[in-house]
Amino acid sequence: MKIIVDANLCEGNGVCEGIAPELFRLDSGGQLHVHAASDPTAEQRDRAARAVRYCPKGALRLVEDDHPIHQPERTQP
Ligand code: SF4
Numbered sequence: 001m002k003i004i005v006d007a008n009l010c011e012g013n014g015v016c017e018g019i020a021p022e023l024f025r026l027d028s029g030g031q032l033h034v035h036a037a038s039d040p041t042a043e044q045r046d047r048a049a050r051a052v053r054y055c056p057k058g059a060l061r062l063v064e065d066d067h068p069i070h071q072p073e074r075t076q077p
């Protein structure tokens with residue numbers, strides 16, 4: 001399990017940290033740090049999913065390790 005944060009959307013309000021403090025931590029500068037376990041418990045998975053759902057900025061995404069992030073192919077100019 002990976003948790004992707006879009007730093008351009010995150011406003012550092014700490015909602016995710018409140019839901020899953022073992023997964024998210026805001027530092028004193030308001031920078032969000034993610035500590036997603038590669039082999040999470042069902043409870044951690046549930047809290048991660050809730051953090052993604054309740055992030056008011058839609059800045060979080062959950063990606064399973066065996067489902068790589070789809071990135072569009074770059075086209076030549
Ligand atoms: S809930 Fe969303 S906007 Fe708030 S700190 Fe977490 S990722 Fe950033």
